[in-house]
Amino acid sequence: MNLGRSPTESRWRRIVRQSMYSRMFLTLAVVLACPLMSEFSQGADAERTVGGLSLSNWSAELKSPSPVVRRRAVLSLGAFGKSAVPVLTQALGHDDPVVRYWAASELGDLGDEAKSAIEPLRKMHSEKSIGVRIAAAYALCRIGQVEEGLPTLLEGLKDETRGVWNSSADFLARIGPPAKAAIPTIEEEAKRGADHIADICNEALRRIRGVDQPIPSKSSNATQGDAAGGKPNKKAAKESVFSKAFFDEDVSRFAQSNEKRKQPNVLWISAEDISPSLGCYGDSYAITPRLDQLASEGVRFTRCFTHAGVCAISRSGLITGMYPVAIGSQHMRSQIVLPPHVKAFPEYLRAAGYWTTNRSKTDYNFPPPKAAWDENSANARDWRGRAPGQPFFSVINLTTTHESQIRGKFGETLHDPAKAPLPPYIPDTPVTRRDWARYADLLTTLDQQVAAILDQLEADGLAKDTIVFFWGDHGQGLPRGKRWLYDSGTRVPLIIRWPDQLKPGSVCDDLVCFLDFAPTMLRLAGVVIPTHLHGRVLPSVEERTRANGSRPSASGREFIFGHRDRMDETYDLIRSARDTRFKYIRNYAPERPYAQNITYMNQMPTMREWRRLNGEGKLTGATALHFRERKPVEELFDTEADPHEIVNLAERPEHAATLKRMRAALERWQEDVGDSGLIPEPLLVTPLNIP
Template sequence: MKKQLVAILLTILVFSKINAQDRPNILWIVSEDNTTMLGSYGDKFATTPNLDKFASQSIRYKNAFSTAPVCAPSRNTLITGMYPPSLGTEHMRSSYPVPDFVKFFPRYLREAGYYTTNNAKKDYNTDDQSEDAWDESSNKATYKNRKPGQPFFAVFNLNVSHESSLHEPVASLQHDPEKVVLPPYHPATPELKHDWAQYYDKLEEMDRQFAKLLEELEDEGLAENTIVFYYADNGGVLARSKRFMYESGLHVPLIIHLPAKYAHLAKEKQGTTSDRLVTFLDFAPTVLSLTDIKVPGYMQGGAFLGKQQRPEPQYAYGFRGRMDERIDMSRSVRDKKYRYIRNYLPNKIYGQYLEYLWRAPSVKSWEDAYKAGKLNADQSKFWEPKPAEELFDVEADPHNIRNLAEDPKYKSDLLRLRKANDQWVRSLKDVGFIPEAILFEIAKKTPLYDYARSGQYHLEKIIATADMASSRNGAHSKELIKRLTDPDPVVRYWAATGLAILKDGSAKEQLKKSLNDSEPAVRIAAAEALYVTNTDKSGAMTALTETLKSDNPYVRLQSLNILDLTGKDVEPALGLARKIADQKPEMFDYDIRAARVLLEKLGK
């Protein structure tokens, strides 16, 4: 009997070992800040022979999208399999906690016997769980350190194409600036032509680095056992791409190769193109599906490869929150023909000054051309306030120039996509509608995901108020004035913000009362409305100055964003702005950055 039991156990162990070894390795090669600027995606100016060859032997996805047009929130989506607006992790480089049940997905692979490595970028936009997720996470991390026969999941990030590669112009270029085909929204300044050419050079180098990683896999004898993903972490990189809700910011290349022994895990054949809608939300479930690990029920995406494949979604959703030191909020819906964008703060121009973005010479050259009156209408829009809604036919208009939202011919599509956006933000219990000054305080006590489901988040009324506030429809003025006294401070914030967007001076007395609101975010929004309507600039400046004394960095940041609009009237606040600017910053103290920008702008 004992001999039989031992034999059975040995059989189980041997079978388990074979099964583990038979599982595919997964290799992710991730480039930074590039949209579909590859030869295989039809870009004739790009020099990407290695990726083009790889695409010819793999599945190329023509409708793949990052969930945010910037790295940290997108990487939060990748690592959790959840939408950041549902977790409260949408704002750039924030660190709000997620609920305990949300795990960084490589942990599931590790628990199943995989060796997991990350080389080297993390940027997960929440409390780090790397110790549980990765066997190695550093610029030396490699799958080569695994045990014999152990399957691996490895990530390599290629940062040569990162936005910072344009901060210093190089003298010698491989791509000719005079032959660059500029998008119609960019004027042909020397700096823009140079930056575009320099960026194509960086993509060429990225292509070479990609080839080296494939060659290394081949040399290790692992190519036939490894499923390889290539994708970019968001679009990019020149102004109006990265950080912005257009195709140039959200559309990413995605090419996946499945060796012959794993080809059955895909519906598509190698060497073909898929038009399936795919977003970063689907990546974690897909890796778990490929490795035969059960996809956790809390993940909001669906596997598009492997044994747990889900039906294709109807829409791909995207979002934008605060970008570095500038506050903004947009949501987007994409199907295979149209992109819809809902701008909840349309009074803020697209081209808000961002210290990091302006390090590229091309951005200032574009701004200077606008100030000099040298631009056409398409090139000027970046420097002007946004419409509440945008709708683009991405097939006919890949650069998203012609907004069809007001065109009666497209009304049915506008209504359909508007409804899809409304349903999406409600289904998520999207906490992005809470101003970050309030989010910051809530997150000290409870994960924002949990707060949204606690009964304290009055989502329907908040979204309804935000819709009215951002609609630019004066018919909502009376209701917005009424909601200035709502019990919920988030409703009051959106009511005051709506009056600022409308520049409604009839609400002077009610807004003056709001300068004494118990919630600083409401006081700042009321001050903005009073300032832009020129009904009580003095009271507005007093309130904005006082809020700079707050212990909450996002109260200070919100105030500095408004003070940036006030020109010479900012004088009473300069002393406090200097105190903030003189602080020794941590890496991402955006209130300090905003204060320094304000002072530099005024020559102070």
């Protein structure tokens, strides 16, 4: 841990104070770099490389004994265009149903170029898996055999398994106008589905009808809460891709605490949808005096990241200590059944004698375990409900800064919109400046709420005996922030105050992530940390609690990782690796543009303004990048020189070694955790024995 200010931190402060200076420079840099940003400008040459390998290399990977390797391979083939059709056609007969699914889907994306695969695709009507059948049906429709493929997709649309339903609707949207015969069925399903399911239907209707503007969602005035609702995943309760009890630990085994050390009280204060946009992080636009004071009393972490830029997926990993792609909870609003013996870490704390409370958001992408909390509701008591002398773990979730609060109607802003530090990728208009000012206003309100909580803790005589964590669940709820794997979506504030233990006003520059929270809490409580958790103990805490166990510290960590999968009605498949300087992003679905429609996101005035300007052809330079037709297969950013991650360095020869190193780290991580995001959602819960 570095207790001084790092060069990176100082540089970041200067950038925040002078954010406007970079617009002209970055616009020029983007223009110069554009030829390097397109993976497809060189044509579909079979000998070129995609993700570091040639077509023949990826073809050989299909024979790998590793499920992750062969699935990663089939997902990489489509980027080679027509040259990959023979390999993809052969993969339709692969032993792995996941490979068969992706091969069919990739052939469908190639459209008429894949006509030679019609007969093998027709033979897939006899597939046992409805998931594989709908992928083959999609391919047939895209190749021109709509009458033959459409009935299977409509069958999938009626399926009661959420993943099959979602994917069928997504396939219909991608087919577009040729699927017009499906309109009555889609309209029927839209009426009986939950909010995000209705949104998928409406997106399919929009694209089939050729409508330019998104169809309003029935959830447009709602905030995203805990309940997913809608179609139940009936098969999930019976069968799961994680059906084996691959952990042998039991909660009671870990409840043994260290009797020689008093178990500390812990208070978590969480905020929604915020980046480190606080005064203590160098943001001169912010008015956050109490949070700044809290940082002066504890440790401020400058490189804390979540693994996903959206609430449910972020919280899923935080509460379990495991990457969502390792337990199947990576798709937004999926409400999975947890693998056997995967626990929410407060369950271990309760077993060790803690009073645990949560007020009130859970949103874990799975039903909150009843064993995790003594009280869990909007009216849950905090530490005041415990027995005398009982240690407590209380979580207070503040929703003030949620993206839905930015888009509402409000009067004059406290912060001057003219001084708002707009990032260079956002068009500079009164609408966008007002949204950024509103975000800053909400942060000031949040600061006041935090002050009230800390004052109550002080009034109850517990301030000196309680460890306080303040953190944000993911990055700012503004366009190209929330939901994305850029730092604007994954870098969050983390402040920890531990009186008489952590040096006041200290700074930790180590890479830490949300997976570290669970093992850190267990270490603090003196509870044995299960071996299957993915995180490490936070550096500052590890130094003070080594007597409680031997779990590795996050100090000196080389990489942190992230993932983006289905976001509400919109599918994507993106992975990322970051070290202290560089960010590497791998787009496994480059054919899906950045600006895919997400109904909930489109309620944001800035997003509407951005889309309007794009439609009018008024975007240039960095502001136009979000609306490219395709994503590059790989992205590489120098976050020190380019903190807004605008200029893609992936194809620049001088960064080839860095690209190779970051790519290798990401691929190792995928194999280590068994990246289940490479399994299509319809097959993630299935009667087939998928390894």
